[in-house]
Amino acid sequence: MNSIFVNSKNVFLDTVNPKDYVQLDRVSTIYQSLKDSIKKPLKMILLYGKPGTGKSMFLTKLSLDLADTQNVFLYDTPILDESEFYKTLAQDVFETKYAGELNFTQFMKIVKDKNLNQVPVILLDEAQLYSEELMEKIRLLSDTRTLKFVIALHKTEKEDLIAKEHFQTRIWETIELENSLPTELKIYIQKKLMKANCFDTASMFNSKAVNKIYKLTHGNYRDTNKLLYGLFEIYSTYEKNNQLYSIKTNQISTKLIEMAAIHTGLIDA
């Protein structure tokens, strides 16, 4: 039999799996508006936010949901070489194999020649890693209206982004993902645990514990995952050493949260 603490710990592994997607009110509204704007013609969509605010999760979920009705292609790691980028798209989207180098003009030709009856959606994660030049070409590609790009990148300053020439004219839809609010954080933690049938540990999170966690992570999903992984690691260690009697188990102990924060480096002590 597996320990509930070990199970709960695994819930907070830092992975992006659409099955683990938790519906949060604010995020769902954004999600809906993104789905709507994908339907609109000639729109490049920019999704941005600080690291760990769930951009990758969002894109993954989107690609899964859209796949029923549309041709969707998700690239979660950027293809940095330009020729490689076109070749991959040519193969995935237009089913055209290319042996040698493929340059922009050639690829543009493929795009124009192939008459797809539906605009395919291309999701590019970690787009801050693409070069300015490639970004420029992506911009031109979306201008042909034959491809639609959704681009996710880390937030620098929004002003900075807008100032960047290649975002100035073509990106009409910008969507920002933010850290969660304390109330959302509680829902996030509990829903995540309940999805894995860890009802007992889910009920251990009262508002006091959640507020403590919020103070340490500022509602950042990745930091919260890290902290809770550490927390349940500590709980399961106490359990393994038969020392559970020495700590509270009806609710999450603040002391253990702090210990987890020290362990994961959120508090430096």
Add this chain to the structure above:
Amino acid sequence: MLNTRELEKRWLKYKIKTYIPHAIIFVSIIVIMTIISIFATSNTEKTPVIATKTEKHEKRKIVAIQSLQKEQNVSTQKEIVTAPVQTNIQQNTQVQTTTLTEDTKLTLSPSMNFMRRIQNEEQQPYYKVTSSVKKSTKKRKKVVQQATVEEEYMDIEQKSQVKKKTTNKAPITIVKKEPTSKPYKKQIITIERRDSQNDIKEIITRFKKNNNPALSLFVAKKYYELGNYEQAYNYALITNAINNDIEDSWLIFAKSLVKLNKRDMAIKTLKEYIKYSHSGNAKILLNDIQSGKFK
């Protein structure tokens, strides 16, 4: 494997570390309180000291007339009177009593009336001094208490508001007085705003001298930040009149219009501007206004 014992140790260290500042504050408050209370008690003890002194003076007069033997008697009496005071106040008051007796020695004179007057004169200022000292210590005590700190900050806030009103003609409604749990923060904000008010005034005078559109643009932006959209609009307009090719000025102009509930005019203006400038930022703003993202 996680070493929980080691982790618990680190946690304990961390806890102690976080409690140190609290402990320091706590201890220093206690120290301050004890110092204050010592002062307070020493002041209340002063009145009996004076009383004993007047007795002493009278006794002295008698002494002048009477024999040496009796003087010894009196001195023992004196000791008895001052004994309880000494135990409470220690050296401090002792020094005072001795110096005071020396003073009175100088003013000794045969006339009884004259003596009384001096005594009265001596007493009055003494009472005054003690009472004022008491007040100040009370004040200090109050400052330690949270509630009165709040009151004081509110005072400052009001004052700064008054200042603003007198120094500036523009109607600025930034800080509404409202009961707040964080008066400290508020105070900081008002100071900042006062600074930017001064900034604006200074820049406006500079602008009046040289008509530099960069300055009026700055003023427009500042007013916009402060939420004074009317003035932001005015200065953006002035800037455009001098040079109608400054993108920022157009953007502020349009944004102010939206804020002033003239959305349609903002859209119209932006469209006009975009027509000849093809400004990307203006397009983005236009889109944001039209989609309702910018309100």
